[in-house]
Structure formats: C-alpha cells, structure tokens
Amino acid sequence: MAAPRAPDVAPPGPGAPGIRAPGLRALSFRAVGRLFRGPDGAPFRALDDVTLDCPAGSFTALIGPSGCGKSTLLRIATGLDAPDEGEATIGGAPPRAAARRGEIGVAFQDPALLPWRSVAENIALPLDALGRPRGPAKRRIADLIRLVGLDGFAEARPAQLSGGMRQRVALARALVTEPQVLFLDEPFGALDQILRRQMNLELQRIWRETGATTLLVTHAVDEAAFLADRVVVMAAGPGRIASVVAAPFPRPRGAALLRDPAFHALCDEIGERLFGARAA
Ligand SMILES: Nc1ncnc2c1ncn2[C@@H]1O[C@H](COP(=O)(O)OP(=O)(O)O)[C@@H](O)[C@H]1O
Ligand SMILES: [Mg+2]
Structure with a gap:
C-alpha cells in the first residue's frame, strides 16, 4: 500500500534575531524505507517511503505511536543505521560524513x-x-x-x-x-511535567541561540506544538508520515502560549491526527 505523502508545509525560517546563521545544514529524507525481521523471523517494514525536508535552522517535532519507527528514522539520520531504500542527507552529504565532522549532536531519553x-x-x-x-x-x-x-x-x-x-x-x-543539526529522541520523557515545561523553555532558548536544525522525537502533543515550527505525525504498520501540521506561533514562546486557545486548538488537531493514525 502506498503511504500517503505528507503535504509540504513551508515552515517559518530561523528569522529571530541573534540566531547563528552561517554553516547551518538542512536535513532531508528521500523515500526512506527500512525493513527488519520480527521475532518470528518474518520481514516487516519499519519505515515506508518517508520523505521529509527540514530546512536549515528549522525545528521539527516527530510524534507517533510506539513502534512507528521514530527512533529508527533518527538512527538513520545520524548515520547509526542505514536505510534499505532511499536516503537521508545532512547538508547534502551522507549522515556518517556529517557525524565525522562533528556536525551532529544527539541526546536520547x-x-x-x-x-x-x-x-x-x-x-x-x-x-x-x-x-x-x-x-x-x-x-x-x-x-x-x-x-x-x-x-x-x-x-x-x-x-x-x-x-x-x-x-x-x-x-x-x-x-x-x-553541531549544525541536533537530534533529540524523547529527551524529557522521564521527567515530571513541571521539569519538562522548564526544559522546554530552556531547549527553545538554546535552539534560538545556536540556530541548529533540530529534530525532536516526543510523545507529548503539547511539547511538540510548543517547541516546533512543524509537527510531523507518524503512523505505524508500516511506519510512515501520516500528516504534517504547522505550528506558526511567534517566538519566543512563553508560558502564556500554554493558555492560548489557538494553542489548545492546535494540540487538539494534532491529537486527532495522532488518534486517526493509531486507528488506521
Ligand atoms: N534493529 C532492529 N531489529 C529488528 N527490529 C527492530 C530494530 N530496531 C527497531 N525494530 C523494530 O522496528 C519498529 C520501529 O521501532 P522504533 O524505531 O524503535 O519505534 P519508535 O521509536 O517509534 O517507538 C519496532 O517494531 C521495533 O521493534
Ligand atoms: Mg523510540
């Protein structure tokens, strides 16, 4: 079955004053597919036809049900794993080359x-x-x-x-x-809600100061909507992009945004797409 292709939503550029612009790298996935063998030895598709462009300096959040391939996609983007189909590039180069030059930063849960x-x-x-x-x-x-x-x-x-x-x-x-590109795989998953909020504010500040192209995996809808320019919703079986939602709130974003009805509406929309993706 062909995976639905994500609509191309143009994210807001880095724009904010004070962001380090030179030397930044775009991150790109082109028709990435990854096959694994399950516990029964039968091959299954962990990722199917994932195409995504993260412009230099952008902040993208990846959200999706457990097992939909989020960590696999990050491992491919960092050069720790290689796709069976398609390719991932950082500044047009293979991820391993970017990693060898120290252009990649990674933090896991x-x-x-x-x-x-x-x-x-x-x-x-x-x-x-x-x-x-x-x-x-x-x-x-x-x-x-x-x-x-x-x-x-x-x-x-x-x-x-x-x-x-x-x-x-x-x-x-x-x-x-x-690093020109920062990968964060559920880095705040183990923290309580209050600490997570605090870390979200700090991460936003750090992202604005460094200007690094950032890809954050999270299972928290509000965290995704608060931090990212765009939220990429993934679906499982096979792991694929179900939809891309823009989060066009002005920056810097503060605690007031968390009380904004427009923010709640966006979280609801992401939640619905996530739920739809789960039910699919
Ligand atoms: N090295 C591997 N060998 C076999 N199966 C794997 C391997 N890595 C991940 N998987 C499987 O691929 C699917 C996607 O895993 P993962 O990327 O960790 O999902 P997520 O991070 O979205 O929870 C899961 O079914 C997982 O069990
Ligand atoms: Mg994971």
Whole structure:
C-alpha cells in the first residue's frame, strides 16, 4: 500500500534575531524505507517511503505511536543505521560524513552519563570520540554549562545531580561539537511535567541561540506544538508520515502560549491526527 505523502508545509525560517546563521545544514529524507525481521523471523517494514525536508535552522517535532519507527528514522539520520531504500542527507552529504565532522549532536531519553566522570568531563565525551583535543574546548564547555543552567556543577558527579540536571548535561554534551543539526529522541520523557515545561523553555532558548536544525522525537502533543515550527505525525504498520501540521506561533514562546486557545486548538488537531493514525 502506498503511504500517503505528507503535504509540504513551508515552515517559518530561523528569522529571530541573534540566531547563528552561517554553516547551518538542512536535513532531508528521500523515500526512506527500512525493513527488519520480527521475532518470528518474518520481514516487516519499519519505515515506508518517508520523505521529509527540514530546512536549515528549522525545528521539527516527530510524534507517533510506539513502534512507528521514530527512533529508527533518527538512527538513520545520524548515520547509526542505514536505510534499505532511499536516503537521508545532512547538508547534502551522507549522515556518517556529517557525524565525522562533528556536525551532529544527539541526546536520547536515557542521558547515559559516565558515573565516574564529572559533569564537564561527560560533556567533553563527543570531543574524545572525534579525537579532538579538549584544551581548546574548555571555554566552550564552561559556556555550555552556563547555557543549560548548571553553573557551579562542572566538577559534580552524575550521582549528585537530579534527573533534570542529568538531562541538561546530556543536552550540553549534544551541543559540545557545535553541531549544525541536533537530534533529540524523547529527551524529557522521564521527567515530571513541571521539569519538562522548564526544559522546554530552556531547549527553545538554546535552539534560538545556536540556530541548529533540530529534530525532536516526543510523545507529548503539547511539547511538540510548543517547541516546533512543524509537527510531523507518524503512523505505524508500516511506519510512515501520516500528516504534517504547522505550528506558526511567534517566538519566543512563553508560558502564556500554554493558555492560548489557538494553542489548545492546535494540540487538539494534532491529537486527532495522532488518534486517526493509531486507528488506521
Ligand atoms: N534493529 C532492529 N531489529 C529488528 N527490529 C527492530 C530494530 N530496531 C527497531 N525494530 C523494530 O522496528 C519498529 C520501529 O521501532 P522504533 O524505531 O524503535 O519505534 P519508535 O521509536 O517509534 O517507538 C519496532 O517494531 C521495533 O521493534
Ligand atoms: Mg523510540
């Protein structure tokens, strides 16, 4: 069955003052398909004909039922997995090439910090992986610690931090190579509602300051609508894009937006599409 192709909704550009424009990268998926074998050994389609363009500096949220292929799509975009059909590109190049140049930042639901390393040393991990010296990045690491609101915790160990603080370390770690593209896979899923709201405001601020093209996987409709220029709703069986909804609220977005009837209407619309996608 041919998957419905998502309508092309033009997202608002980065636009806001103060966003770092040069060197940004567009992210693109062209007819991406991925086949896996299920527990019974039979092949199944985890992703079918996924085509999506994320312009440089845009913020896209991916939402969809569990198992619809969101993480698989992110793994393909970061070069950790390869598609069986189609391709993903970052700035026109294969994701692995972009990753080798440190152009990609990734944070997952589990912050996965090394317990014996300090906050600053955990943030430096991607530099070690790329074989880059830490010395010149010292200033950057200090700036990132401030950016994510962890002033005074550079030498703390993960065990001394709250869940929200660990998530912020993971976010800083994702930003340490000054990535042009940021991938976040349910980074706040384990946090309570109040912390999640706070992290959403911080993520918006960080996105505006860095200007990185951002793809966020979330299962929270309000988080998607609050943060993104566009919300991509996926459906399962096979994993595919069901629809794309623009979230054209002006930025910066604050707590007042959460009480705005237009925001609630958009959340309802996304919820309906999500529910429709589930029922399909
Ligand atoms: N390496 C793999 N081998 C086999 N099946 C996989 C593999 N990775 C993911 N899957 C399956 O592909 C589907 C999509 O998984 P995933 O991308 O993790 O979904 P989501 O992140 O949307 O919950 C699921 O059915 C999952 O079990
Ligand atoms: Mg997932």
